[in-house]
Amino acid sequence: xxxxxxxxxxxxxxxxxxxxxxxxxxxxxxxxxxxxxxxxxxxxxxxxxxxxxxxxxxxxxxxxxxxxxxxxxxxxxxxxxxxxxxxxxxxxxxxxxxxxxxxxxxxxxxxxxxxxxxxx
Amino acid sequence: xxxxxxxxxxxxxxxxxxxxxxxxxxxxxxxxxxxxxxxxxxxxxxxxxxxxxxxxxxxxxxxxxxxxxxxxxxxxxxxxxxxxxxxxxxxxxxxxxxxxxxxxxxxxxxxxxxxxxxxxxxxxxxxxxxxxxxxxxxxxxxxxxxxxxxxxxxxxxxxxxxxxxxxxxxxxxxxxxxxxxxxxxxxxxxxxxxxxxxxxxxxxxxxxxxxxxxxxxxxxxxxxxxxxxxxxxxxxxxxxxxxxxxxxxxxxxxxxxxxxxxxxxxxxxxxxxxxxxxxxxxxxxxxxxxxxxxxxxxxxxxxxxxxxxxxxxxxxxxxxxxxxxxxxxxxxxxxxxxxxxxxxxxxxxxxxxxxxxxxxxxxxxxxxxxxxxxxxxxxxxxxxxxxxxxxxxxxxxxxxxxxxxxxxxxxxxxxxxxxxxxxxxxxxxxxxxxxxxxxxxxxxxxxxxxxxxxxxxxxxxxxxxxxxxxxxxxxxxxxxxxxxxxxxxxxxxxxxxxxxxxxxxxxxxxxxxxxxxxxxxxxxxxxxxxxxxxxxxxxxxxxxxxxxxxxxxxxxxxxxxxxxxxxxxxxxxxxxxxxxxxxxxxxxxxxxxxxxxxxxxxxxxxxxxxxxxxxxxxxxxxxxxxxxxxxxxxxxxxxxxxxxxxxxxxxxxxxxxxxxxxxxxxxxxxxxxxxxxxxxxxxxxxxxxxxxxxxxxxxxxxxxxxxxxxxxxxxxxxxxxxxxxxxxxxxxxxxxxxxxxxxxxxxxxxxxxxxxxxxxxxxxxxxxxxxxxxxxxxxxxxxxxxxxxxxxxxxxxxxxxxxxxxxxxxxxxxxxxxxxxxxxxxxxxxxxxxxxxxxxxxxxxxxxxxxxxxxxxxxxx
Numbered sequence: 001x002x003x004x005x006x007x008x009x010x011x012x013x014x015x016x017x018x019x020x021x022x023x024x025x026x027x028x029x030x031x032x033x034x035x036x037x038x039x040x041x042x043x044x045x046x047x048x049x050x051x052x053x054x055x056x057x058x059x060x061x062x063x064x065x066x067x068x069x070x071x072x073x074x075x076x077x078x079x080x081x082x083x084x085x086x087x088x089x090x091x092x093x094x095x096x097x098x099x100x101x102x103x104x105x106x107x108x109x110x111x112x113x114x115x116x117x118x119x120x
Numbered sequence: 121x122x123x124x125x126x127x128x129x130x131x132x133x134x135x136x137x138x139x140x141x142x143x144x145x146x147x148x149x150x151x152x153x154x155x156x157x158x159x160x161x162x163x164x165x166x167x168x169x170x171x172x173x174x175x176x177x178x179x180x181x182x183x184x185x186x187x188x189x190x191x192x193x194x195x196x197x198x199x200x201x202x203x204x205x206x207x208x209x210x211x212x213x214x215x216x217x218x219x220x221x222x223x224x225x226x227x228x229x230x231x232x233x234x235x236x237x238x239x240x241x242x243x244x245x246x247x248x249x250x251x252x253x254x255x256x257x258x259x260x261x262x263x264x265x266x267x268x269x270x271x272x273x274x275x276x277x278x279x280x281x282x283x284x285x286x287x288x289x290x291x292x293x294x295x296x297x298x299x300x301x302x303x304x305x306x307x308x309x310x311x312x313x314x315x316x317x318x319x320x321x322x323x324x325x326x327x328x329x330x331x332x333x334x335x336x337x338x339x340x341x342x343x344x345x346x347x348x349x350x351x352x353x354x355x356x357x358x359x360x361x362x363x364x365x366x367x368x369x370x371x372x373x374x375x376x377x378x379x380x381x382x383x384x385x386x387x388x389x390x391x392x393x394x395x396x397x398x399x400x401x402x403x404x405x406x407x408x409x410x411x412x413x414x415x416x417x418x419x420x421x422x423x424x425x426x427x428x429x430x431x432x433x434x435x436x437x438x439x440x441x442x443x444x445x446x447x448x449x450x451x452x453x454x455x456x457x458x459x460x461x462x463x464x465x466x467x468x469x470x471x472x473x474x475x476x477x478x479x480x481x482x483x484x485x486x487x488x489x490x491x492x493x494x495x496x497x498x499x500x501x502x503x504x505x506x507x508x509x510x511x512x513x514x515x516x517x518x519x520x521x522x523x524x525x526x527x528x529x530x531x532x533x534x535x536x537x538x539x540x541x542x543x544x545x546x547x548x549x550x551x552x553x554x555x556x557x558x559x560x561x562x563x564x565x566x567x568x569x570x571x572x573x574x575x576x577x578x579x580x581x582x583x584x585x586x587x588x589x590x591x592x593x594x595x596x597x598x599x600x601x602x603x604x605x606x607x608x609x610x611x612x613x614x615x616x617x618x619x620x621x622x623x624x625x626x627x628x629x630x631x632x633x634x635x636x637x638x639x640x641x642x643x644x645x646x647x648x649x650x651x652x653x654x655x656x657x658x659x660x661x662x663x664x665x666x667x668x669x670x671x672x673x674x675x676x677x678x679x680x681x682x683x684x685x686x687x688x689x690x691x692x693x694x695x696x697x698x699x700x701x702x703x704x705x706x707x708x709x710x711x712x713x714x715x716x717x718x719x720x721x722x723x724x725x726x727x728x729x730x731x732x733x734x735x736x737x738x739x740x741x742x743x744x745x746x747x748x749x750x751x752x753x754x755x756x757x758x759x760x761x762x763x764x765x766x767x768x769x770x771x772x773x774x775x776x777x778x779x780x781x782x783x784x785x786x787x788x789x790x791x792x793x794x795x796x797x798x799x800x801x802x803x804x805x806x807x808x809x810x811x812x813x814x815x816x817x818x819x820x821x822x823x824x825x826x827x828x829x830x831x832x833x834x835x836x837x838x839x840x841x842x843x844x845x846x847x848x849x850x851x852x853x854x855x856x857x858x859x860x861x862x863x864x865x866x867x868x869x870x871x872x873x874x875x876x877x878x879x880x881x882x883x884x885x886x887x888x889x890x891x892x893x894x895x896x897x898x899x900x901x902x903x904x905x906x907x908x909x910x911x912x913x914x915x916x917x918x919x920x921x922x923x924x925x926x927x928x929x930x931x932x933x934x935x936x937x938x939x940x941x942x943x944x945x946x947x948x949x950x951x952x953x954x955x956x957x958x959x960x961x962x963x964x965x966x967x968x969x970x971x972x973x974x975x976x977x978x979x980x981x
Contacts, residue, residue, distance in 0.1 A: 033146045050166070051146040052174030055139040060181065084142060 003065075003091050011064065014099045017049060017057050022066060022088055022096040029070050031083040032058065058086065066092035121148065127168065130175035132182050133493040182494075186501035193502065197474075201506070203872060204470050208510025208557070210865050211463025213517025215549040216541060218456035218862075220518065221525045222449045224539030230438055231364045232534075233304025234398075238437040239405060241271070241395040241412060246429035253393045254426070255385040257419060261395070261432075264415050267408035268397040272299035273378065274368065275392050280640060280834045281336070281374075282349040287834030289638065290332065290373040292350075296383060300327075300375070302398050303367060310344045310359030313377050325377060326355040330363040332373040350376070351640035352832065367534045368394065388426040389761070396437065409434040437534070444934055448528060448855055451609065451932050455862035458602040460552065462866050465595045466873035468560035471503070472591070473880045475561070496562060503561035507554040515546060527854040592877055593913055599870040600917025600954050601924065606863035607953060608925035609932070611946035613859055616937040617852045625845055626774030627677060628716025631668075632841035633809045633818060634676055637826055637833050641800055647731065650803065651792060653829055654708055657807065660825035666813025671711035672791065672804035674704075676841075678778045678848060683802065687787075689747035689758035702743055702785040703776050704760065706794045706802050712738070712771050714808040715841075722754045722769030729790035735762075736790055738769040743785030762789065762799065779848040780937055808841075815840060855935070867957070875961035878910060882965040889969050899970045903963075910962030914955045921954070922947055 014022070024030055024038040036049050049057075061067045067086045074085075088096070124147050128136050147167065154163045194201040229235045241261065242250040253261070253273070262271050274295040281288050300312035312327060326348065328337070337343045346357045355376070366372065399408055412432035420427040482495060518541050526539055637657075644650050654672050661670040675683065686694035686701050694700035709725045712718075720741060729736045737758075744753035744767070753767045765787070777783045791804050811818055823835055882889075889902055929941030 032142050033149050036146065050170040050174075051143050051150070052170040054146070055135075055143055056174050056177055056181070059135065059139070059178070083145070 008095050008098050011095050012098055025086050025088045029085040029087045031085050127171045131178050134491050135178045186498050190502045190505045204506045205510045207463050207466045209513035211460045212511050212514025212549040214459045215456045216518035216546045217521040218452045219545040220542040221539050222453050223542050237399040239397050239434050242433045244431040244433045251391040253395050254388045254391045256388045258393045267403050267411045269400045270298050270302045271397040272296045272302050273393040273395050274299050279350045289834050289836030291371045292374040293372045294376050294378050296378045305365050307359040308362045325358045327359040327375040329373045333360045455859050458606050459866050462599050462602045462869045464556040465598050466869055467556050469595055469877050471561040499562045503557035507557045511550045596874055596913045597917040599873050601921035603866050603870040604921025604950050604954050605925045606866045607950035609928055610860045610863040612929050613856045615939045617856050620779050620937050621849050623779045626772050629841035629845045631810055633815050635807050635835050636837040638805045656829045664821050667811040669710050669714040670809045671708045671714045673707040673711050673806050674802040674804050676806045677774050677776050684784055685760050687758055702787045705788050706791045706804050707788045708791045714810045718772045720770045725790045730792045735765045735793050736768045737765040738788045739767055740773040740786040742773045744770050871957050878962040879965040882969050902970050903966050906966040910958050914958035918951045918954050
């Protein structure tokens, strides 16, 4: 689906949950619970998406075209037919990149102001 | 898990269908990872919280989505949207305004403590109507009754207030000590009168209304203790009543305590006390009424001369409303319901027609997998959006029109003069249009679509099913019917208005300017003070350029319905209540010339008709005819409460009680023969000037003359006699305008609706018309065919409409001033208008249809 820069800009900044979900489905197709686990693992348990938040985000992201539902299924021994799998769309990738750029710039500006985080 | 599944019902159906299974899977996985005990409890709390919050969010998402979609679809058909919104707005606006006013006057509790126990006591003369009580009768009722917890008396006064800017003339109320405590309204500042004040004779005090306090005292908190002059007497302000306190009417500007002399007055035939009472708890009005009639009977046997045949009547304070005012308000509500009916029929037509047009769109969406629930929500949102926008506009219409309708609020009630828009009424009107929108917007659309046969997707399907056509016809009939009722009602009221306006008042109003100079008592009680004042003013005024004549009289015609006294003539006595009575006025010579009342026989009152000489009277023709039938009345004598009088002249009758009311015969007595201290109320105070000079030039000159005669006298009620007569028809004119506005709205709505409906119906028959024309039918015959159907529809609405209109006319007969409720011309005009409207409504679409070549019709499909 063709999209313009203004479509991308309209979505920036992304809500944190949306950005995390995009990251979760950026490398491989995942089902809902898989997304939750991925986010949890990557944030070392700091962000635990609730089921409600996840599926409302998924519904909205599907409508916006950030992700697609995919018909590719894993090998039958790993599959559960009730599950639905999602992957990032081209538009989703562009939006995620734009969000990453925004955050990088923000980080650079904060550093320039001496706001360097202390080492943990 | 069952609990979680049940929780999921909080989500929109579409969301649950889509993600329910996965939500359950995720929830199950999480549950398995959660330990027992506290963590489990915490998990469930978090789950409930999560589902509730996200379900609300999901509903919100759907709503936003639907609203966006609605905005897009409505923008795509601006004609439909605008019409639907306007129709809804007019329906809601008209109803909210009408019912707000009616509720304000008829239903809302009066702003007093326990208002349902407040009643008024009247005396009931044998010939109907009602009287105030005489002071001694009032005292007897107070002593003997068991029904009332308390009773109080009051009467209106009109006082000159001096000391705050220009002298001003104010309406006040003189109350006994019980009245204000009985009403149970706390003063805004200061205190109210109490019974103790009667003993301490605190008559030198005054309580101000909120309006007077704001107007003349600038809302000064330090007003308590200030001194003012009322009719020359010094008074101390002791309190200010709150804004919503309007007793006995909204015009009352101040309250004074009834002096002992009035409370102890013993004229049993002088009825001038209005009486208010509070029923004891548990006491019913009917019981109180029965008890008062027992007391009335005992008064009649003890004082037969004054009380014979006189009963008592207890009515709720809320019911102090003339049946005409009540009827008018009910008529207003009836008109509003007609408008609502037409508005709903219109809305239904619009929505049903639209649902048929959209049938294909809905079927496509169903075929593409949209859930029915989503479609219902979408249609619901659309209908409700129209209702909401229409409703908002309707509120605006109501808020703007309520002040206009407030002219219909009768001034006999203790109510503020301007009602407010009532929220409950608004809610009901909104609900009705929302229900109409939902009922006619959602269900037909769904019924039309999704029958599973996808017939609408096939080319050339038409939806002219007989049942639907019959439904359309039924709605046209309802609209025509309601329009006929409103048009006829307006017509009848209009005829009544013109009949009242053309009533001959008995005097020539044009060229007469009037004003009032009330002479304060007791300074002016004596004739020797009054007469020089009148002479000085009248001589001065008569000398002004352009003045033809000038005179003083007790009351101008049509301003004071009272002053009716029993007449004893030809040896037949009267008790004043048996119909042998007449209205009494004192006047200076020249009054008949100034007022333009024709002198038929004998002479005018003269300056030589003084005290000490034979008391004379000029009477009206009906007086002469009633008391001296077939005789020459000049030189005849009659007796009234003011003594024995000789008739010296006969003048034409005037409508002394007003254009619409039956007036008693009239008698005019010489101002010089008024005993100074009796009938002080009847002291001539209204100055009547017949002049050719312009009013703007005349009034300042007259003011100067009066000011020179007595600089403390305020001048009030400056008005031309033509205005005063025109005021007689003001209420009617307002009524006609209001009902007329409703009729106009209804007619407009019905015309729009009928035109829309017939356009739609003709467009549905385009194919048939095309076939007929292809087969050689003449254009004229097709036009005639459609027109015939239109006329049949119109007649089907007009005939029951006429029957209903006749019933409505009968119901409001007392408002019609003798115009027949079945007035032929009015009915014919209304029926003709409605038929014309229907014909015009069907002519345009059918002409459009026959002007298209048949080939184009088929190509279009």
